Amino acid sequence: MSSLRQTIGLLVCLLALQLLGAMAASTIIHVEFSNQIKDELSKRFKVVASEVEMNGFRPEDFPSYRGEVVFFQADETSAATAPEGIFEVRGAIEDDLWEENKLFGTNPDWDDWYFFVGEAAGSVLVIGTNLAYSSLFSGLIPNVFIAVGVCISVIALAIGFAMSRRAQNKLDRMSTVLAEIGRGNLHQRVALSTDRDDLDDLAQDIDNTLEHLEVLFNQTKNLAVNIAHDLKTPLARLRLRLENALLDTDPDIVAQNVELALKQADHVIAVFEAFLRIARLETGTAKKRFADVDLVAVAKEIASTFAPVVEDAGYGFELRINGRARIKGDAVLLTQMLSNLIENAIRHTDPGTVISVVVDYAGVGVADTGKGIPDDAYEQVVKPSVRLDASRTKPGAGLGLALVKSIADAHEATLELTENPWSEERGLFVFARFREVWTT
Numbered sequence: 001m002s003s004l005r006q007t008i009g010l011l012v013c014l015l016a017l018q019l020l021g022a023m024a025a026s027t028i029i030h031v032e033f034s035n036q037i038k039d040e041l042s043k044r045f046k047v048v049a050s051e052v053e054m055n056g057f058r059p060e061d062f063p064s065y066r067g068e069v070v071f072f073q074a075d076e077t078s079a080a081t082a083p084e085g086i087f088e089v090r091g092a093i094e095d096d097l098w099e100e101n102k103l104f105g106t107n108p109d110w111d112d113w114y115f116f117v118g119e120a121a122g123s124v125l126v127i128g129t130n131l132a133y134s135s136l137f138s139g140l141i142p143n144v145f146i147a148v149g150v151c152i153s154v155i156a157l158a159i160g161f162a163m164s165r166r167a168q169n170k171l172d173r174m175s176t177v178l179a180e181i182g183r184g185n186l187h188q189r190v191a192l193s194t195d196r197d198d199l200d201d202l203a204q205d206i207d208n209t210l211e212h213l214e215v216l217f218n219q220t221k222n223l224a225v226n227i228a229h230d231l232k233t234p235l236a237r238l239r240l241r242l243e244n245a246l247l248d249t250d251p252d253i254v255a256q257n258v259e260l261a262l263k264q265a266d267h268v269i270a271v272f273e274a275f276l277r278i279a280r281l282e283t284g285t286a287k288k289r290f291a292d293v294d295l296v297a298v299a300k301e302i303a304s305t306f307a308p309v310v311e312d313a314g315y316g317f318e319l320r321i322n323g324r325a326r327i328k329g330d331a332v333l334l335t336q337m338l339s340n341l342i343e344n345a346i347r348h349t350d351p352g353t354v355i356s357v358v359v360d361y362a363g364v365g366v367a368d369t370g371k372g373i374p375d376d377a378y379e380q381v382v383k384p385s386v387r388l389d390a391s392r393t394k395p396g397a398g399l400g401l402a403l404v405k406s407i408a409d410a411h412e413a414t415l416e417l418t419e420n421p422w423s424e425e426r427g428l429f430v431f432a433r434f435r436e437v438w439t440t
Helices: 002-055 076-081 132-182 198-247 251-282 285-289 295-312 331-348 400-410
Strands: 068-072 113-120 123-130 291-294 316-321 325-329 354-360 363-368 413-418 428-434
Touching: 002 068, 002 113, 002 123, 002 132, 068 076, 132 198, 198 251, 291 295, 291 331, 295 316, 295 325, 295 331, 295 354, 295 363, 325 331, 325 428, 331 354, 331 363, 331 400, 331 428, 400 413, 400 428
Parallel strands: 316 354
Antiparallel strands: 068 123, 113 123, 291 325, 354 363, 363 428, 413 428
16 A cells, blocks of 8 residues: 555654654763763862861761762872772873773773862862763663654554555545446446545545546437437438439439439538537637637628528518627637527527527627527537437437537637527527627
């Protein structure tokens, strides 16, 4: 487990730092303790030297107790019990404190002793103190540090193992779900706990991505089914017309069947071209041709082209200019967007319906005075191959609004579907609201 390996690595670093800390603490305490001993021995020497100056040296006045000894060179009895060579080191170095007992021979009885050597009453006076207890204390410090460090490391390792095991369980869950997704089980979700740690946030992002992926996969699957359904009839008719043309001997009937077969082929080609246009728009390559576009000019061009056609078909047509706006876009694609919206209105409304091309300071769109569509269908009709005619008996491939949505997305515009605010009937108003516009 990578998390457990990281925990162990951190613990090794922690233990190493604790060992270094123990060594540093032991050294610092030893130095401070030595300095304190020096100060105490120096003060004690002055007191003893003063007494010797005043009263002379009497061994009974300085008995060995509490780890202290006093030696005076002028007193033969005292000098006989002093460490070998202790009196001769006087003046050998500047400092009168001697801690190197090897200078005084190899007698183990004087291990761990500090001596202060100086002059008193015309002779040499030595004050010594035993450091056995302090040495034991200073020796315990690194051991205590190590023991505490080991205990802390063991506890930290246990806690780290529990936490790493918990984190590893989450990672294993993610790995299992992704493996299931790879096998085609798109309904699988990670769905970790609600602790809201980094792994839970990552799991939530994965679940959101998987949910979106499942939606896209289902849309693609439904799209394939709908395409097959929509093309089945035209292809069957195409085959029938070609078969009739092949079997019939009357040139006029053969020509008529070939003409009808060509129309069916054109319909099939148009469906595939619509899908290709949507795919090209979704790749983002359309932005390479973007330039300054006047939406009013585009609307007027559409009006001049479609007004006669719409009116000849028995529909009303009007151009509503409620404001002027310029955008960065592709005039050809915007013209196609409005054309699809007008054709969609003609296809799905009854004669007598008024179709309006609307332009204002925020964007452009098309409204009609027809029966409209349910509110819950607004988000569905802009998807490829989605039609409100579930039986799919009416002509069309359900790509008109999908292509409009793709063109709007390519221009970073929001496609809004609402009721027609200028109609007494419910109607439908499809409006592309652009994010960046320049009003003129």
